[in-house]
Amino acid sequence: MTSLMEKVAVVTIAATMPLVVATSASAEGEKYVLISHAPDSDSWWNTVKNGIALAGEQMDVEVEYRNPPTGDVADMARIIEQAVASGPNGIITTLADFDVLQGPIEDAVASGIDVIIMNTGTPEQAREVGALMYVGQPEYDAGVAAGMRAKDDGVTTFLCVNHAIQQPTVGERCRGFADGLGVELGDSMLDSGTDPSEIKNKVLAYLSSHPETDGILTLGPVSAGPTMQALNENGMAGDLYFGTFDLGDEIVEGIKSGVIQWGIDQQPFLQAYLPVVILTNYHRYGVLPGNNINSGPGFVTADGLTKVEEFAGEYR
Known part of the structure; x- marks a missing residue:
């Protein structure tokens, strides 16, 4: 696990302050909600859940993962609306269907909640809905x-x-x-x-x-x-x-x-982990990466399976 954290620290160093000092600036009740389009049956998203949980622990903030149980995007739109009403510090969300989700995401931004688009959607769509940035694989x-x-x-x-x-x-x-x-x-x-x-x-x-x-x-x-x-x-x-x-x-x-x-x-761990780190440091210190972050694509073949096999379904 130590080697994994060293890798994550290298990837995020340009976008974060050292994680060891983040708790000293922790604000009471900081909360970030990640909303995905994934149905409960899709185990691929376990890595996303692990990413947001670890980021929350390291940054000393409250995190929550929410999704529509059947993968229904209209249901996801309602979940975004409910999340906005709860007043979190930030929302991290996929943009699985622009036409359905544009309105709820723009409403979140208009209410003063910072949003990062992750996983699905495009940097252009993230900009159009008013999100801070996009983290994912085009x-x-x-x-x-x-x-x-x-x-x-x-x-x-x-x-x-x-x-x-x-x-x-x-x-x-x-x-x-x-x-x-x-x-x-x-x-x-x-x-x-x-x-x-x-x-x-x-x-x-x-x-x-x-x-x-x-x-x-x-x-x-x-x-x-x-x-x-x-x-x-x-x-x-x-x-x-x-x-x-x-x-x-x-x-x-x-x-x-x-x-x-x-x-x-496409490194789903980073798609969940990085937005929490970025939002937390943005709110605490006013720092924000100047570009969107492409987490993929990377091709994994039989020659490069050692780490992937060790952490498949958990962090890879």
């Missing part, structure tokens, strides 16, 4: 980088398994991947849903009806695991080029076994 740009990598490796046609079709920003990964490959997206983006059995069956059906497919992209652990099961079932595991967004235990095992070529690490 989804389209990450998709383009993944597509260019796949193109260099010989991929020409692909399937993108989208388990979060209701969140427009997630689909930008698929669109970016197609542009990186230099092909039309067409019907290559599959609305898989989140049920593991349905995902597996839909992937099997697509590959059966599109035998020319030579690459596959999943958008996180929710779809990666069932897709691996599909490839094991139809005998294509290890033969079909397979990349995925995000990390997790199953994805790490897939990379180790050679079924998955790479996973994109």
Whole structure:
């Protein structure tokens, strides 16, 4: 754990005062709320919860994580409104659907609450709603980088398994991947849903009806695991080029076994940890980074799994 904290300190040194002195300026009742679009069933967000909890402990502030249990973005908008009414010092939120969430976020800013956008959305959208900054991985740009990598490796046609079709920003990964490959997206983006059995069956059906497919992209652990099961079932595991967004235990095992070529690490720990540190130091000392922070994309392959495997699902 010591080595992990040393790494975090290096990453955040430009944006923070030394954490050891932060408690001396602690104000009574400092509170920050992180609101995500994630359903309760998505374990990938455990790393985000760990990030905000550790930042709260180190900065000596109260932190709270909230989300819509089913992933419903309209429900998320109501949660933002409720958070604003509670009067926290700052709100950290994803921007999963700009049209739905713009109003509540702008209302938070208008009420005097400092906001940082994390994970989903773009720096441009963060600026438009009046947020201080954006901390995350620009989804389209990450998709383009993944597509260019796949193109260099010989991929020409692909399937993108989208388990979060209701969140427009997630689909930008698929669109970016197609542009990186230099092909039309067409019907290559599959609305898989989140049920593991349905995902597996839909992937099997697509590959059966599109035998020319030579690459596959999943958008996180929710779809990666069932897709691996599909490839094991139809005998294509290890033969079909397979990349995925995000990390997790199953994805790490897939990379180790050679079924998955790479996973994109957007470092969700930093997406939660850094905003708490930044907001706290901004309120205490008036310091604020001058730029948005891109936490990804970083490609994790079998050659770089040591730390990832050690902390997968916890800090990676």
